[in-house]
Amino acid sequence: MxxxxxxxxxxxxxxxxxxxxxxxxxxxxxxxxxxxxxxxxxxxxxxxxxxxxxxxxxxxxxxxxxxxxxxxxxxxxxxxxxxxxxxxLSEEQTLADPFSDNNIYKKIGEWEKPVEFKNEGRKSEVVYFPGCAASCMNKVVGKSTVRVLNAAGIDYTVMSGIEYCCGSVSAGAGNTVPLEKLGQRNIDEINARGSKVLITTCPGCYRAFKMLYPQKFENLNFEVLQTSEYFARLLEEGKLNFKKDMIEYTKLNDNVLPLGATLRVDLSLRERSKTKNKLRIFYQDPCHLTRALGVHKDPRKVLSALPNTELVNPTPDGSICCGFGGGVRINFPTRSIDQASCVHELAKSLDSDIIITNCGGCMKNIIEGSYMMKKESESANENESLPVYDLAEFISIACGSEPTERDDLKLIYLSNKSLCECLTHYDYKPFEELAAEYDPDLKKN
Ligand code: SF4
Ligand code: SF4
Structure with missing residues (x-):
């Protein structure tokens, strides 16, 4: 109709x-x-x-x-x-276009080397598709995901996020050309590697392979799973062994904060967790996974299996948007970051100790929201924010891997810098202050 x-x-x-x-x-x-x-x-x-x-x-x-x-x-x-x-096509629509010189991941790649995965190019029944974001921007997500696969003893191959783009984000912004051009090539490459299971990190890549490709292309002879679905399967098969008690981890180490999470100054969690028996986890439902594609039980299943933890939100009821999606972060940065701060408020209202995200966009926005909350607060304790971990990052630590290095300040700096360079109208005053501290030589185009 x-x-x-x-x-x-x-x-x-x-x-x-x-x-x-x-x-x-x-x-x-x-x-x-x-x-x-x-x-x-x-x-x-x-x-x-x-x-x-x-x-x-x-x-x-x-x-x-x-x-x-x-x-x-x-x-x-x-x-x-x-x-x-x-x-x-507007300037904004070219940002995620892998064929455009205005692509933000290409820009970031000029300043910072993308992740090189060890298992790129080989044949295997399991293929990991990190996508552009987990290779160039939210590197901790891609690096931590392969650490979980390694800890579980999985034989896998990786399709480099530099070489292979799904085209979904660009299509979501109204430019379907990359998706049309790249979809069949991606499918053929996966089949050529003999893969039977595809794992994606980004909700956008997941949507492409799960929903958009089957409508347009042929020979998807493999199963498509988001990392949380694959982790839940590993758990059922007894391959995810949680070696680290995460509340003990936060009590006994200085790693209450993710390694390199330079934006957080609040250490009260460590004090609080000394008196608690359970770590209270808030799972941030990514809109494009939970509501658009119905993936919300498996990440909760995996998190609930961690010893001495409890989920403060066992269902997605009452979940809110992080403010990143739909182009709002690009067009209305202040509005977008204010919305991200609402996630902190919601998590705090549920007496959570940490926030776990399952999408690079959510993670970046919520971290940036935390940074801005802190910048605007008058005292150290006012507007206290919570530590933010990616799901794969948290699970990889629980499985006994060394925490993955990350630099939150650099993440925020580079993502804003790329927008400054790719968008003539990008105007976000708080970033200009950050840039002045971080890189006084930055020049806006
Ligand atoms: S919820 Fe909105 S779209 Fe749905 S019936 Fe009511 S007004 Fe219409
Ligand atoms: S921002 Fe409003 S209109 Fe847009 S998808 Fe969310 S609820 Fe619907």
Whole structure:
């Protein structure tokens, strides 16, 4: 059925979607979007709408809340596609395009060597696809994932995130060319390696292989699993052996904070954990995994199996967006970071000790939110934030691996620097202050 007809027939204008949406606050957005999609509205209204549609985080909270399964996001996606058709590709849409010189991962690769994985290129039944983000930006995610595979004794191959891009993030931004060009090549490479199980880290890569490729390409002769699903399988097969008690780890070591987590100054967790029997874990549901693809039980299964820990949020009910997605981090950095700070507030309201993420975007935004909270606070104890670990990072430590080195300040610095260089309009004052401290020679294009 035509999208507009669907909303005309089924939307009750009940406003439940608006009540839960972190971006829009008036039900009038629904008829306005319908009018935009079906060519209605005058030039002024269209201009205002084209600004408004950039505010959506694509978190899908509206869709899962809507009694008809509609929500606002479907209209946003159609509107964004329409805007691309009318105006062509924007500068923002080239950021994740692997064929564009304006690709942020290429930029970061010029300053910092991407991760080189030992098992690249070989044949194996299990193939790990780290993607661009875990190879160039959130390196701790890619490095920790292979540490878990090594600890579990898995024979695997890696498809380098430099050579192989899934094309999904670019497609999500309205530029489907990379996905069309790269999809069959990725599938053929996996088949040529004889792989029967593909593991992805990034929710975007997972969406590409799980949902988008089967609609467009052939010969997906392999199973597609997100790392948390694969870890849950390893757990069931008895291959994940937790050698380290994570509450003891936080009590006995100075590693309450992830190694190299230079942004956090609060050490009160170590003091608190001395008197606790269980480490209280808050799992941050990545919107694009939990709500879009239904992956939320397996990461919880794995975390719940860790000795002396408890999950403060055993279901995704009440989960919120980290603020990174939908292009909001690029277009509205302050709004995006404020939303990330809400994750800290939620986790703290549940008396959590740490936050575990399962998406590079969530991880980066929540860490950046923590840094900004700290910068803005008057005293050391005010706006106290929580340590943030990636799921694979935390599990690899629990399995007895050495903690993976990371440098949070550099992560924030490089991601913002790449946006400064790739976007003519990027304007984020807190970063300019950070850059002045970190790299006084930085010049904006
Ligand atoms: S989209 Fe769904 S939740 Fe929103 S107003 Fe319509 S029926 Fe209600
Ligand atoms: S996807 Fe999220 S931000 Fe976008 S309209 Fe729905 S609830 Fe609002």
């Amino acid at each position: 035509d999208l507009i007809q669907l909303y005309t027939d089924q939307c009750r204008m009940c406003g439940l979607c608006i009540n839960v949406c972190p971006s829009y606050d008036t039900i009038g957005v629904i008829p306005a979007l319908c009018a935009y999609i079906s060519e209605g509205g005058d030039a002024e209204e269209r201009k205002a709408l084209e600004y408004d549609i950039r505010l959506c985080y694509t978190c899908n909270i509206c869709t899962v809340t809507c009694p008809e399964g509609l929500g606002i996001r479907k209209l946003i996606s159609a509107s964004r596609e329409k805007r691309t058709k009318i105006s062509g």
